[in-house]
Amino acid sequence: MTELLMPLLEKASPGARVITVSSAGLYTSPLTKDLQFSESNFDGSMQYARNKRLQVALTEKWAENYSNKGIGFYSMHPGWAETPGVAKSLPGFSEKLHGKLRTKEEGADTVIWLALQPEEKFVSGSFYFDRAEAPKHLLFSGTAGSHSNIDSIIKDIRSLCSFSS
Known part of the structure; x- marks a missing residue:
């Protein structure tokens, strides 16, 4: 969908x-x-994590591919916030941390900040948390080299969606 919007973004x-x-x-x-x-049995939590990793890798790729078009691409995470989605998907976690998680407003802070600040403050393709650039990979997590798969994944997604370049 994002790529279909590129002409309007340009x-x-x-x-x-x-x-x-x-x-x-x-x-x-x-x-x-x-x-x-x-290659394995479906796991909803793992699928969520995979999708979130894919979002960040796609954002990097869009920044690389469209850097000369005047469009900024940023990814971010809001922190753990008390939302209906967290309560439904992770009920035990939500109950255990009730009152200790961020409010919806606190969770929305960085995305609003990214939308409103001058683009010169940011690096296209970067990942942000709490109004600051954050690492995309943690030491010893085994994720650092995985973004090299992005081109073949994009090709697979395009094929699944019958979307050509």
């Missing part, structure tokens, strides 16, 4: 932005080509 540039809301869940999974769980 018209809105300079200053057009794409902000991908990811999650710290990305730290638990490398980028993998197995988007359909064909």
